[in-house]
Amino acid sequence: MQSMTEELKKQLDAVIREIATENEYKLPETFIVKLERPRQAGHGDWATNIAMQLAKPFGLNPRELAEKIIEKMPTGKVVEKIEVAGPGFMNFTLVSDWIAETIKMVTEKNENYGRVNQGEGRKIQVEFVSANPTGPLHMGHGRGAAVGDITASILDYAGWNVEREFYINDAGLQMELLGKSAQSRYFEAIGKTEEAPFPEDGYHGEYLIEIAGKFVEKYGTSLADKPLEDTLSIFSKETATIVLEMIKKDLSDFGVNFDVWFSEKSLYDNNCVEPAMTALKERDYAYEQDGALWFKSTLFGDDKDRVLIRQNGVPTYFTSDVAYLKNKYDRKFEKLIYVWGADHHGYVPRIKSVNKAFGYKDDALDVLLIQMVNLLRDGKPVQMSKRAGTIIMLREIVDEVGVDATRFFFVMRRCDSTLDFDLELAKKATSENPVFYVQYAHARICSIYRELEKNGIGIPDVTELDVASISEASEIALIKAISKFPEEIAKAAEEYAPHRIAYYATELAEAFHAFYNSQRILGTEENVMKSRILLMQAAKITLKNVLTVLGVSAPEKM
């Protein structure tokens, strides 16, 4: 369909320019032909409102202009029929060749169907999750992980050279606190609880009790012989390493694999911080006052300037982020996506300011803010409290409802609206549950293949397709849904909107189920059957690819 669509755009563009020149109408500089998918089935394959937009500059009424355009449009090769509708829409029906063309293309491209070249191989980084290595991932991280991972997949499909990166927040006070918590658990494990009291804001999770056990295994009681201060760094370092491994496991079990694990601490170890500060000073965006180093964020509309290096010489978290941002650009990324929890939204202007201060392009950096998740069970909220230690872990959800449902549910909604995640719904194997609905469509096709095989019928070659036998409304609707996939990828990539793909998956499955229920494959005339098998194969390929983008499995049987 794409080639015909492009041709149609060219024809329209040429005709409109011709009309403008002939009549000395002034074409707006921003003029570009845009086609859209009409909502209504009766409104053809493509529609445009261009006549309405040009009516004013041309001094005509929209319908009149539309008629003028139609008069000059060549028909037969690409367009079968053009109609003027409503206030001045033009609805185009393509010649039916596009159906065969699409089925052929989908079949040939197979697992590459849906890929577009919007990114042109440019480097883009998606940084997400980026939790402190102080404990296993909880549910909130899960949404960020799913959104980040799937956004990255979409960008990959859209032709970008994508890197997934996890920023390990391993510099700063919380590492010490983690060490102290582990240390205390260690003393507890060897029966000397009083010698190392649990820190006030320590990490209460049970995983630290387990980790303490590992310290006992490795060191026996030897760590208790030295003063607490002397062993603290051992506890901090080794605990962080173990916890990071837990996080990595949580993520890989969730189908999320990072290309780069970037340590905040490494920014300091590799001397990335000072050059970044110097760069800011040189550009006159940083200054010293009261013994501290400040960033002039007020120049960018902030209420007050922000501290980079404290009076005591210790850099703030913000400093790391400044150095990190520069480091990202030094690695030649053309675009940077940050996926953050919405509770960090206040921080967005600040990082954008730094971006400007360094002189980078404003639109090279985008922050995706992920709103909160409300966990429900049978419609009722699941009580959670950080203090009481009843935080729900990502692993618990995955164990209960599975990776597929968890991933799908997490990207089902727009990022900027809060998400209700109902555990019971996610487990249901009915149409109430969109994951199953989509997977079922795929499994159903596989089942039909098995049935065909039993009857000694294989999958025909694409050349055996008989377009004339594809004419039922449900067939046309299905092939249309299939043909939309590349556009959906392009749109989702442009808007960083993974939920679009989840919606599209449902739409595609719906078109298939409707087709399946109204048309038979087995027992029809040979050319009809062959054509339907080929149509179904295109549907199967597309379903599989959509699910792959979402990181959800496409089962052959359920």
Next chain:
RNA sequence: GUGCCUGUAGCUCAGCUGGAUAGAGUAUUGCCCUCCGAAGGCAAAGGUCUGGGGUUCGAAUCCCCACAGGCACGCCA
């Protein structure tokens, strides 16, 4: 107090870079398997797009003002 997000069918949400009769799922009601997976399909019904102004040929969509809910406003990370 300031800033950000949200407000669309009973419920959960798409649609938001302006376009045709505002769409899904679910719940409700009725139909469809001697037939490839009924884990499905078809149909009915369901709306003051929170409210009020404005912009224009046209507004759920853009602007302003209210109202309601959520989240942030550290030399914490």
